[in-house]
Amino acid sequence: MKTDDYFSSNKWKWLVSYIKNIDQNNSALPFTLRLDLTPECNFSCPNCLYQSKASTIQKDADYSYPGSRELDYPCLVKIIKMFAKRGLKSAIITGGGEPFVYENFEKVLDALFRCKIEVGIITNGTKLTPAFIKKYASNKYLKWIRVSLDSASEEIWRRVHHPCDDSSFEVLIENIRLLTEDKNRDFLVGINFLVMPINYREIIPAYNLAKELGADNIRYTPVFTKSGEKIYDGIREELDIELGKVIGLIAPRAEVNLSRFNFLDKPNSTERCWFSHFSINLGIDSKLYPCCLKKYVEGMGTKLTPENFDKNLQSYFRKMKKFNALSCKDCMYQKFNEFSQEARHNGSLDNFIP
Secondary structure: OOOOOOOOOOHHHHHHHHHHOOOOOOOOOOOEEEEOOOOOOOEOOOOOOOOOOOOHHHHOOOEOOOOOOOOOHHHHHHHHHHHHHOOOOEEEEOOOOOHHHOOOHHHHHHHHHHOOOEEEEEEOOOOOOHHHHHHHOOOOOEEEEEEEOOOOOHHHHHHHHOEOOOOOHHHHHHHHHHHHHOOOOOOEEEEEEEEOOOOHHHHHHHHHHHHHHOOOEEEEEEOOOOOOOOOOOOOHHHHHHHHHHHOOOEOOEEEEOHHHHHHHHOOOOOOOOHHHHOEEEEOOOOEEEOOHHHOOEOOOOEEOOOOOHHHHHHHHHHHHHHOOHHHOOOOOOHHHHHHHHHHHHHOOOOOOOO
């Protein structure tokens, strides 16, 4: 394996070169595509950026969610092929809504796999089926499935997710077991835990549940809001203590990015949104966005069509070069942007303090 390759243990050397070339034509295209397939979901989570009418994101006047439209499947397949031809490395299927309720979900997966694009899936887990697991368990391009559990008990799970159908916590737990116990699986099974005031006391019980279920990792993530609301006021000290108890645990591996929690209390420090050049979001309105908090914000999207693919992509990059990231109230990628800025301006990371 080459030391300057993205997938090597020395990938920071590759990143320095990549970042230095960002401003040069097409030499630095994103290598991760995040896909919203549908706004439909069988949950109505209060903290969801898109689903709930009570969501903080709905309070912003510049927010314009495209309603009930779905990403057009034939158009998406053409776009996937074009991204693959230009070197796209991976795709993450997230939402909008729940990916498994999208009618052509498996066809989208198959299109990505035919293009040799590695895929990660984020799901609420209630629509997983044994047939799906059997079909894709050994596919070498399916790298991980992460289930949004966010609790260790049915009571808290229902308060967090507000299921709109007959989905049950018991079925969800059984589905996670089906994933972890499949003997043919070649992908990682992760648990998502979005930390909120109503569930932070289940940080440790959720870790223990993930361990009992045989998950490979559990990821604790803060809630980011477009309005910059400080939802952890009054519990931050206790929250840090609870998170501290899982840091360093490895079976399953606990992923706690404390910098993301810390940046909730700090203004952005970089004018350039470097992350937008590494990962790109395709919304259900067929527009490109830099991150989930900027999706469906008036003026942030760039239309992407197969007919004008390269022209549209370059238009997106020009927009992001001009965008002032200091205007963002919260940024979960601030540490990455600081890293990238150091590499871009100094050509090395010799003086970078993570």
